[in-house]
Amino acid sequence: MAKPSATQTDANNPHPRSRLVMAALRIFAEKGFEGATTRDICELAGANISAIRYYFGDKAGLYRAAFTEPMCDAPCHTHIEAYASLALPEALHLFFREFLDPLKKGEEVRLVMKLHFREMIEPTGAWQQEIDAEIKPQHEALVSLLEQHLGLKGVDSDAHRLAFAIIGMAVQYYVGHEVVSAICPELLDTPEAIDTLSERLAGYAAAMIEGEAKRRLLGPGHEGH
Incomplete structure (x- = not known):
């Protein structure tokens, strides 16, 4: 099954992938790659921790998305x-x-x-x-x-x-x-x-x-x- 894109469904209900990217951006920016935990990111995004593996593969994949995607859709x-x-x-x-x-x-x-x-x-x-x-x-x-x-x-x-x-x-x-x-x-x-x-x-x-x-x-x- 194809994975949904990062596009938000609407302004008040962003897609789970988008929420993860933005939560990761905020926490990685504050704590760095080593200091950030996937649990903290998922808690801020309101997402299940398994969503990271589904959308990004692992923590490093999520970091790459947070590093690049917010600047360029x-x-x-x-x-x-x-x-x-x-x-x-x-x-x-x-x-x-x-x-x-x-x-x-x-x-x-x-x-x-x-x-x-x-x-x-x-x-x-x-x-x-x-x-x-x-x-x-x-x-x-x-x-x-x-x-x-x-x-x-x-x-x-x-x-x-x-x-x-x-x-x-x-x-x-x-x-x-x-x-x-x-x-x-x-x-x-x-x-x-x-x-x-x-x-x-x-x-x-x-x-x-x-x-x-x-x-x-x-x-x-x-x-x-």
Whole structure:
């Protein structure tokens, strides 16, 4: 029998799998993988402990789900193949809109960031899996977009530098979420504000790419190595 997805049946009665993921996110973020118990997670989720084996296989499988799923209901690079077919402004806007859309989930984002920071201190291998499955394909898609727009014959170090700089603008709103909210809360306090942020970052990125294109025209002495 096929296992139900993590999609919630409705706002007031989330699916048991969704309840387990959210309960695990909260407890893993607070206690880490070793300190969290499946009994505590199931008690918070209102689920039978056998549900963990049914939906996730084991505690490690539940941890991986809590580490990745709240930020991305589907693979974050679902539309990567669409970037190449779009004009640069539209491609950048799509990139940032997808990248920042999880910020609309509010408290879930704060819990995910707490869990991610804990993973850096108490590694389980989840980060490497995330890099391979999501972060690296996303970076490669952006580098490919830069290669196409800048007319490069191959990707060089400066293309990677520019890609990391562009992505870094968006990453700041995750890593520095609490700082941004304390200094200028209106930047993140509504879905509409986050959509506006996506548009602005796309514009900033386009200006950065234009600047890099001009720099490359200055001659070989300005190329990356």
